Amino acid sequence: MTNAKILLEKFINVQLSEMTENIKANFDSIMEARKENPFLIIDEKINKCMGLGRSTDSQLGNRMQNIVFYAARLKYGDEVVPNVVSITFDESANEIKCTCYYIPLSKYDVAFHKESGRIKQQAYKQTVFVNKEITIQTVSKKLGLVDNAQKNIKKYVKTFEVKEKETFEYLKEFKEKNRIEIDLLLFKSVIETFEIKLGGGLDTKNAPANIKEISKLKELFAFSNSNHTYFATCYGNGSDAVDKSFNNSQKPFDENDKILKNKVFWDLVLPSEVPYEEFINIYKSAFEKSGIEKTLKRLSGIK
Numbered sequence: 001m002t003n004a005k006i007l008l009e010k011f012i013n014v015q016l017s018e019m020t021e022n023i024k025a026n027f028d029s030i031m032e033a034r035k036e037n038p039f040l041i042i043d044e045k046i047n048k049c050m051g052l053g054r055s056t057d058s059q060l061g062n063r064m065q066n067i068v069f070y071a072a073r074l075k076y077g078d079e080v081v082p083n084v085v086s087i088t089f090d091e092s093a094n095e096i097k098c099t100c101y102y103i104p105l106s107k108y109d110v111a112f113h114k115e116s117g118r119i120k121q122q123a124y125k126q127t128v129f130v131n132k133e134i135t136i137q138t139v140s141k142k143l144g145l146v147d148n149a150q151k152n153i154k155k156y157v158k159t160f161e162v163k164e165k166e167t168f169e170y171l172k173e174f175k176e177k178n179r180i181e182i183d184l185l186l187f188k189s190v191i192e193t194f195e196i197k198l199g200g201g202l203d204t205k206n207a208p209a210n211i212k213e214i215s216k217l218k219e220l221f222a223f224s225n226s227n228h229t230y231f232a233t234c235y236g237n238g239s240d241a242v243d244k245s246f247n248n249s250q251k252p253f254d255e256n257d258k259i260l261k262n263k264v265f266w267d268l269v270l271p272s273e274v275p276y277e278e279f280i281n282i283y284k285s286a287f288e289k290s291g292i293e294k295t296l297k298r299l300s301g302i303k
Contacts, residue, residue, distance in 0.1 A: 004074045007281050011070050013064045016290035022185045027299050030055055033129035048300040061198045064234055066124040068184055068269055075271045078104045080188050084139045085128045096160045096223045100187055101139045107152040111145050120144045124159040126185045128173040162223045170219055190226040193217040199235035218252045228256040234266040
């Protein structure tokens with residue numbers, strides 16, 4: 001068994017075990033909240049199943065996001081999948097500067113662990129600050145590092161020569177508190193950004209919003225001549241509405257921007273030592289070991 005496979009298998013086991021514990025811990029508060037709904041007049045067991053189902057779906061989405069981040073780190077390396085990026089510019093010099101900050105996976109245990117023994121969810125998220133100077137202290141606070149862990153933050157800088165005035169104007173006008181969280185950002189010679197959904201048959205009414213999100217990512221990194229953006233789903237066929245709405249022959253998109261579904265997406269993310277079919281088997285095994293199904297049956301009263 002390769003090192004990447006061992007690490008990924010261990011990580012998935014931890015993620016799903018933590019998810020099981022969260023389901024147990026949150027059950028009482030979820031059910032208490034549902035009691036306050038006077039319009040939900042249904043059998044108690046059905047009510048429990050509905051509450052647990054919604055909670056589980058939400059938590060699964062977060063855990064899959066963590067797995068995607070971790071798998072990408074194993075495939076491409078720590079530097080390519082930064083935790084935080086700061087985009088600043090000097091228009092008079094026709095220059096845009098990207099400062100990328102990252103915690104190596106080998107330092108995650110010492111940098112993130114709290115008394116609970118768990119690593120915070122924020123450790124697997126990627127944030128881009130736009131037109132805002134940040135410091136190591138800013139990065140440490142954003143990531144929620146433990147005391148004295150700032151020494152584990154690594155950084156590098158990439159500069160881009162840009163002459164298009166509209167690129168600078170877009171960055172100047174960037175809203176959302178000068179920052180954006182990206183589902184997955186790969187900072188290679190080609191900058192690749194991903195808007196990721198868990199999958200299945202996505203809600204048709206969200207298609208325009210989904211297209212808007214990937215359009216925003218494309219425009220944000222327009223200063224790079226090699227900038228690809230993707231709308232990806234972890235399983236299923238995604239959304240026919242997104243397929244129809246997305247047109248990579250119209251600006252801001254180009255022929256390199258794509259919709260990635262299921263295996264096509266995972267093939268881009270998974271280490272070469274872990275093909276898609278093997279990844280699914282690893283996940284299935286971890287899911288069974290985690291006891292999620294047994295926990296859901298016990299809490300809902302299903303025999």
